[in-house]
Each structure stands twice: as C-alpha cells, then as structure tokens.
Amino acid sequence: MTTATTPAYRVTPTRVLRSEWHKLWTVRSTWITVLTAVAFLLGVGILMGATYTSDGGDSDVDTVVLTLYGSQLGAICLAVLGILVTAGEYSTGLIRASLTAVPRRTPVLWAKATVFTAAVFTISLVTALLTFLVAQIFLSDTDQAASLTDDAVLAAIAGNAAGVTLLGLVALGLGAALRSVPGGIGAFIGGVMVLPEVLGMLPYDAMETAIRYFPTQAAGALGSATPMPNAASPGAALLALCLWAAAALIVPALLLRRRDV
Template identity: 55%
Template sequence: MTALTPARVLHSEWHKLWTVRSTWIMLAAATVLTVGVGIAMGASYEEDRGEVSGIDPVQFLLFGTQFSQILLAVVAVLFMAGEYGTGLVRSTMVAVPRRLPVLWSKAGVVTAVTFAATFTTLLVTFTAGQLFLDGTDKELSLTDPTVLGTLLGSTAGLTSLALIGLGLGALLRSVPGGITTYIGGVIVLPEVLRMFPYDAMDRIAKYFPGRAAEALMTLRDTPDYAATGPALLALTLWTAAILGAAAALLRRRDV
C-alpha cells in the first residue's frame, strides 16, 4: 500500500485543480481582463483629465484587477466547495482521514498558482500599459524605486484574496454561498461602510481585505488607504483567521 505523505496529498490537490476545465477558463479570463483593461487605460489616458490624473500610476494600470480578483476567488471557492457539490469530498476525506492536510495542500496549490499567474500578468500589464504613457506624468519603469515592490505587493494581496475565497468555500461548503459571501464581504461591505458620514467607518473600511489589497497597489501611502505595513498585516490576519476557522470546522464536521 502506498504511504500517505504530505507530498502525495499536495500532488493530488495539484492534479485536481488542473484537471478541472473551469480553472483554465477562469485563469485565462483573469489574465485577459487584467491585461486588456491595463492597455485600455494606458491608451486612453489624457494628462489634462483631472479626474484620473491624481490616481496612483501603478494602481491606474492595474484597474482590471478589480474584476479579475473575483475570477481568482471563484477558482479558489470552486476548488474547495466544488468537492462538496459533487460528493468527491467523501472520497478525499476517506483517503486523508486527518483532513487538515487536504486544506493546507489546497491552500498551498492556490498560493503557488495564483502568485505565479498574477505576478506574470501584472508584469505584462504594467509593461504593456506603459507603452502608451511615455512622456506623461504616469510614465514609470520597472527599474524605478518601489515599482517592482509594488507589483509584488499587489500580487501578494491578490493571492491573499484568493486564499480568503478558499477559506470561505471550506466554511460554507457551497459554491454560490462562498462566491456571494466573498463579493458581499470583501468587495461590497467596505464601500457601504465608506458611505456613512463617520471617520471611524472610513478608517475601519481601510482594513477590510479588499481595501487592504488595494493599498498594496499604490507606490506611496495615501490618505485613501491604510499604510502599506498595516494593510499587509490586516490582510494577513484576515486570511489566517478565515483559514483557521475553516480548519477548525473541518475537524469537527462529519464530512
């Protein structure tokens, strides 16, 4: 009988992710959307338009991630909750009775795939978008100070959001529930809080996952977002808390 090892569990989860057609479709769509919007933003930029001239130059080109982050989260939710919908989870838990290695392996696979795909996409988006910004106030180079670090931070933020999607899928065991909760809690709720005429609400909203991830896409700290360090810490704590809750429930549930 073949021994069950963490490496074998990880390989199994890697195989599961890439044999599902939706993974390829969603990752391709996220890439095309991010790059396409970045090129469109760069090509249509006019320096004298006051409503966009003040936007951070990196965040300006990465505007497409506002939409592609949802696709990445959907991949993660499907990766976890999809097994409950098909019943495959029963076979998975029989094969791995300790259960938690399954969650950690899925988290490892999501981290590796999302980070690699996203970082490559952001590099292409930034480079392609800058082709149209030569000579403008948003002209930048990858060799400029903090640019590459901002792209890495942006990638880390989007990877954390995908892991939050994975955790929600594990907590709710429902694809529609996980996606709805992600959109409502990560994207919509912070914007609702900002509508209230109270400074405290605005400060709280800055540390919600979606807003914290946006803060990592700026070259310099701005009053609109939390500073880079606190934003990264908040995002890390959110991710750890949701995955930790998912791990605790996974151990207690029958399946």
C-alpha cells in the same frame, strides 16, 4: 505465520500537495477563471494606456494603480476559483474521496491553500508585470511614464499580486466553511466587497479607520507605489490581509475536525 506488510503508499504532505495540484489543473473551471482573470488585467491595462492623455482627469492617479485597474475584475475571477477549489468538491461529492484518502482531513485544506497560493501569486505577478510593461509602451510620452526601476514600482506590482492572492485565499476559506459555491460567492461579494462600502457611509471616525484594514481596502493599499490618502500603510495592509486569510482558513479547519464530512 503471517507477517505485517508495509503499505505500498503512505499519505505524506508531498503526495497530498501533488494530488491537489493535479486536481486544480485538470478541471475546466480553473483554466476558464485563470484565463479570464489574465484577460481582464491585461486588456484593461492596455486600454488604460492606449486611451490615456496627460490633460485628462487621471493625471493624479498612481501609475501602477492606473495600469493595473483590471486587477479588481481579475481578483473576482480568482476569488471564484478559490471558492470552486473547496466548495466545488462538496458539490460534486469528490470531497468524500479526498477525505477518505487523507483521514486527518486538515492536510487536504492546507494543501489546497498552498497550491492555490503558489499558482495564483505566480500568475498574478507575471501578468501584472507584463501588463505594466505593455501599458508603458503607450504611456512613455505622458506624465504617467515609469519603469520597473523607479522607487516602489516593483514593490507595488508585487503587492498587487499578493493582494489578489490573499483575497482569493479568503474566498477559498469561505467556500470551505460554507461548502456551497453560490453561498461562497454570495458571502465574498456581500461580506468582502459590498459590506465595507456600506459601513463607510456611517458617520463615525472609528469606522472609517477600521475599514482601511478590510480585505479589499487593504489589497488596494498594497498595489500603490505612492501612499494613498486615508489608506493603511503597505506593511499594516499586508498584515491585515494575512490575518483575514488566516481567519478564513481556521474556521473551515475547525469544522473539518467536528463534522462528519
């Protein structure tokens, strides 16, 4: 008589998360993109602080925006990382092993998104805080002098990190939907970064209002300690970015259920 045996290992959310965490940090591209993003943010912030003069043309720029200019370049690097996290597995064929190990499929996508969000937000927040503090060493005797205890400064720094993270999630979703690294990068640059600039040239008030809630514009509104002209409020910008990220992830989740791989 045979007896049923319980598998030694079961697929659980914790184990899927642990697997994706190990996959994220054991590939060289993760370290390259993360370190490049950190270098851009920190390097540009220090450069802005070291070269700033009170009688220059940037006196009307928000202090947090000024010191975190490099986040625009860093966001591109981390968006590339998001695309590599998903589309990269399709290019190497590793996705077949991942989906075989997790037959329900969508937990793999949610685990990738969760691990990516936790890692990128933490790195972005710590780097932004460090960049702001170092830049303020150079700005202490100028009209851009500020501290973390000033009104809305800490919230703007956290908003900057949230904006960069959510943009990266949009890119991760594009990579998962298109299953191509070049295609994902092209879609992100063309659709997320360039398209709003093109639409902004159209002479329609409704279009100008709508563009405020596009991903890159919403992320910019989150990272300012003072209200930006012709920009969405921080709350509305955060909601818009969350909806963009959710939409970018729902599409590949549906495709995972319908496609063979």
